[in-house]
Amino acid sequence: MGLNLIFDYNNRMFVCICLGVTDQEISNAIEEGHDSVYAINRELGAAGCCGSCMPTIEAMLDTHKGKSQSSEELPYYAAAAG
Numbered sequence: 001m002g003l004n005l006i007f008d009y010n011n012r013m014f015v016c017i018c019l020g021v022t023d024q025e026i027s028n029a030i031e032e033g034h035d036s037v038y039a040i041n042r043e044l045g046a047a048g049c050c051g052s053c054m055p056t057i058e059a060m061l062d063t064h065k066g067k068s069q070s071s072e073e074l075p076y077y078a079a080a081a082g
């Protein structure tokens, strides 16, 4: 499955195109403790329409969990592409 990422002219990266949710908003929600796609959906609405952003959100969650367990830092889009 390909990535579903769009940048606007303010260089914001939209992960959820359907609901207009950016990577920064999702990262902030994860940092605040939203630890599942369901929790992100409840907080921001992301993944509430077509669902094509779910793999990217899951990869962001996995990356965050990995960061809290090790110092290795892979960009979440690299994990999603793998």
Ligand code: FES
Pocket (backbone or CB within 6 Å): 004, 015, 016, 017, 018, 019, 046, 047, 048, 049, 050, 051, 052, 053, 054
């Ligand atoms: S891109 Fe997120 S629900 Fe469609």
